Amino acid sequence: MFSRTSRVVVASVAGLICTTYFLLPGHASILGPGGQQPFVLTDQEPQVVKRVAVIGAGAAGSSAAYFLKEYAEKHDYRVNITIYERNNYIGGRTTTVDAYDDPEEPVELGGSIFVEVNKNMFDAAKLFGLPIAEFxxxxxxxxxxxxxxxxxxxxxxxxxxxxxxxxxxxxxxxxxxxxxxxxxxxxxxxxxxxxxxxxxxxxxxxxxxxxxxxxxxxxxxxxxxxxxxxxxxxxxxxxxxxxxxxxxxxxxxxxxxxxxxxxxxxxGAMAITGGNWRIFDKMVQTSKAGLHLETRVTNIERVQGKHTWTVNALKLEGGVEIQSFEDEYDEVIIATPWQFSNITSQSIPAPEEIKxxxxxxxxxxxxxxxxxxxxxxxxxxxxxxxxxxxxxxxxxxxxxxxxxxxxxxxxxxxxxxxxxxxxxxxxxxxxxxxxxxxxxxxxxxxxxxxxxxxxxxxxxxxxxxxxxxAEEPRSAFQEAQLDFGVWYTAGMEAFISCMETMSLSGKNVAANIVEGWVSARRSEEVPGQHDKLV
Structure with missing residues (x-):
């Protein structure tokens, strides 16, 4: 996922190396024709309010919140999204530092570049009006x-x-x-x-x-x-x-x-002026999610007798725990590698730990x-x-x-x-x-x-x-749904690890969640109907 400095290898072989990257068309039933579309609120009062927790504000978590908001509104759901991030910034492994401590000289410390056919990132950059600097x-x-x-x-x-x-x-x-x-x-x-x-x-x-x-x-x-x-x-x-x-x-x-x-x-390598993290920052802003920075999730448990989940968290200040709190959600998206999260749970199976x-x-x-x-x-x-x-x-x-x-x-x-x-x-x-x-x-x-x-x-x-x-050879990969209402994005990383595919993993989870809501609503209206939205 990281630097993509092989751009020079590709460019320098004078066009002999493949120039195709990841073209990511949208799901027809959820996105509609033409892929990603601007958010549209319907005149009808939304029928259901759904509460969703997103743990992690990196590429996957930010994208999950962004697309969840879009899909939910398109299908007449009001969604209340809360993002928990243990760092004091949005972007995860996509972050910058300032050379000479000068804000005018930002340097990518993590995910450095993307290409035009990285559809999620490129389209979001255009939609948000972020300046793109070609390498x-x-x-x-x-x-x-x-x-x-x-x-x-x-x-x-x-x-x-x-x-x-x-x-x-x-x-x-x-x-x-x-x-x-x-x-x-x-x-x-x-x-x-x-x-x-x-x-x-x-x-x-x-x-x-x-x-x-x-x-x-x-x-x-x-x-x-x-x-x-x-x-x-x-x-x-x-x-x-x-x-x-x-x-x-x-x-x-x-x-x-x-x-x-x-x-x-x-x-065709490019980057956002000021840092690629700005894409994910804009995604979070557009999702209108509640954002808890410097907040570490400690525990996730099923609420007894209900299809909801409690999320327990600690608010940090300078790395020191200052306050604990909990909240209840219909869906929980774990958008960070489980093995580094220090989250405990007696209710959900732990995802596979990979090197x-x-x-x-x-x-x-x-x-x-x-x-x-x-x-x-x-x-x-x-x-x-x-x-x-x-x-x-x-x-x-x-x-x-x-x-x-x-x-x-x-x-x-x-x-x-x-x-x-x-x-x-x-x-x-x-x-x-x-x-x-x-x-x-x-x-x-x-x-x-x-x-x-x-x-x-x-x-x-x-x-x-x-x-x-480590991306070692394998035939099976961690699935996205850990339990009813609990989702995991990092399984994608053993398959392909880069900013765009992690964004896609978040988008996929968001689409599955809304598809599940719509399917459940249809089954209530027409008993026995559980059609996939295609």
């Missing part, structure tokens, strides 16, 4: 755009998408890029059916994956899936593996084939570029974006980071920093992904500077994320 794939100072480093040497460098670069890539990789493009299109083509009636809204993710013939991708590693489709090294172990490492901190022998296709499916990847993100600004000597390069400048792979001869199922010791390092942009004397100094803003903390001393070493060099780093920020699941 510049050019380089700085005349350096190459992209290099793939194996811890010893650059196995490939790419400088733009000109004819010479295309010839070089075709000479090195043959038909593998074209075969990858075709495989991505085929796999994503099957995946797209997941967002069309009669599949959407889906009840069982496992059944849907089987019916859409996606299990060959999810049950095999990326290496196996590619090999079965006649896509082989060095293309797989260099460019494709570099992409899975930067996007999911995983080698091809570890990550499943479907997520491998996702890692190679980015094109998440610890990803260390290091942001820093410096007037210095990275040192060619550190990377054993004879060039005057190293590429702006350095992805990594493991050296030739390593087992393709090797699970750790390898000799490179980090997943990626890249220059995000250049900054003009104002010094105390009023003079502006040009600096580079960097981002490093690594499996372990990356120290100032290691940064100095990367730049070829003595460890005691003063002012080499003018600003830095570090964050440890449980960024995404």
């Amino acid at each position: 510049n794939t050019g380089s700085t100072d005349g350096a190459a755009e992209l290099g793939v480093w194996d811890g010893k040497q650059f196995v490939i460098t790419i400088d733009g998408g000109g004819l010479w670069e295309t010839i070089k890539l075709v000479w090195r990789y043959g038909l593998s890029p074209l075969r990858t493009q075709n495989l991505v299109k085929k796999t994503v083509g099957n995946f797209l059916k997941m967002y069309e009636a009669p599949v959407f809204p889906w009840k069982s993710l496992s059944t849907t994956a089987y019916e859409l013939e996606l299990l060959p991708a999810t049950t095999n590693t990326g290496f196996e899936f590619l090999k079965a489709n006649n896509i082989n090294p060095p293309f797989t172990t260099e460019l494709i593996q570099a992409s899975t490492r930067v996007n999911y901190a995983s080698n091809l022998g570890h990550i499943h084939g479907l997520e491998t296709m996702v890692a190679m499916s980015t094109d 998440y990847v610890n990803l260390h993100v290091t942001l820093f600004a410096s007037p210095y570029r990275l040192s060619p000597k550190y990377f054993n390069s004879d060039e005057d400048l190293v590429p702006d974006m350095i992805l990594t792979t493991i050296p030739e001869g390593f087992d393709p199922h090797y699970r750790t980071v390898g000799p490179a010791k980090f997943w990626s390092v890249n220059i995000l942009r250049t900054l003009d920093r104002k010094l105390e004397n009023g003079v502006k100094r040009r600096e580079y803003l960097y981002k490093i992904f690594s499996p372990e903390p990356w120290s100032d001393e290691q940064i100095h070493e990367m730049m070829g500077l003595p460890k005691d060099t003063k002012n080499a780093l003018s600003w830095s920020h570090r964050k440890l994320w449980q960024a995404y699941p």
Whole structure:
């Protein structure tokens, strides 16, 4: 879900890599023709008031609230939504920090980019009038755009998408890029059916994956899936593996084939000026939900003799618990990974616990570029974006980071920093992904500077994320409905983990909830009628 910096890999193969991403058509019966529509209140007084709790204000929770409001109003329900979020901000793993503590210089710390065919996010950005800044794939100072480093040497460098670069890539990789493009299109083509009636809204993710013939991708590693489709090294172990490492901190022998296709499916990268979290913030505002920030849900239990649920929560202030309270709801949407929530319940079965990847993100600004000597390069400048792979001869199922010791390092942009004397100094803003903390001393070493060099780093920020699941091959996935009236969005993450698919997971839950309400109302009006809304 995380950075999608493989945009440069895709762009730099001069159109040979697939440019299709996730087109997410709406459910015909709930959305009506044309997909997402503006909210419309009917003149008729809503017949029912439904109370819904959403636990988590990340991509899934914000989207669940947003689409729940839309669907409920379209079908003449008044809905009272309450969102609980333990952090003091909306967006979950989509958040920014300010370089130099300057609000004019926000930097994405989590989910960094999306593409135009990420329909939920792109449509919401347009609807809310949020400014979209397309990513510049050019380089700085005349350096190459992209290099793939194996811890010893650059196995490939790419400088733009000109004819010479295309010839070089075709000479090195043959038909593998074209075969990858075709495989991505085929796999994503099957995946797209997941967002069309009669599949959407889906009840069982496992059944849907089987019916859409996606299990060959999810049950095999990326290496196996590619090999079965006649896509082989060095293309797989260099460019494709570099992409899975930067996007999911995983080698091809570890990550499943479907997520491998996702890692190679980015094109037309863009971001919201000021941070992608603004999309989810607007979704929450538009849902008109009650919002409890810095509030941790502690317990969920069924109300005895009723089809409702109590949610117990603690209000926090600076991390200190200051107040406990509870409320009752018709539906509860758990929009955060259960294993990190510390929620208890005697009434609902706990969702499956899956392994998440610890990803260390290091942001820093410096007037210095990275040192060619550190990377054993004879060039005057190293590429702006350095992805990594493991050296030739390593087992393709090797699970750790390898000799490179980090997943990626890249220059995000250049900054003009104002010094105390009023003079502006040009600096580079960097981002490093690594499996372990990356120290100032290691940064100095990367730049070829003595460890005691003063002012080499003018600003830095570090964050440890449980960024995404390990995405190991599997055939079954956690279902969205845990119990009558209790829903879970994070099962999607073991299938595909990114901002858009988590938004889709929230949207799917919202559609299922309203479909259930409408079905129940129809069955009351016409006994025995439980038709699906298609």
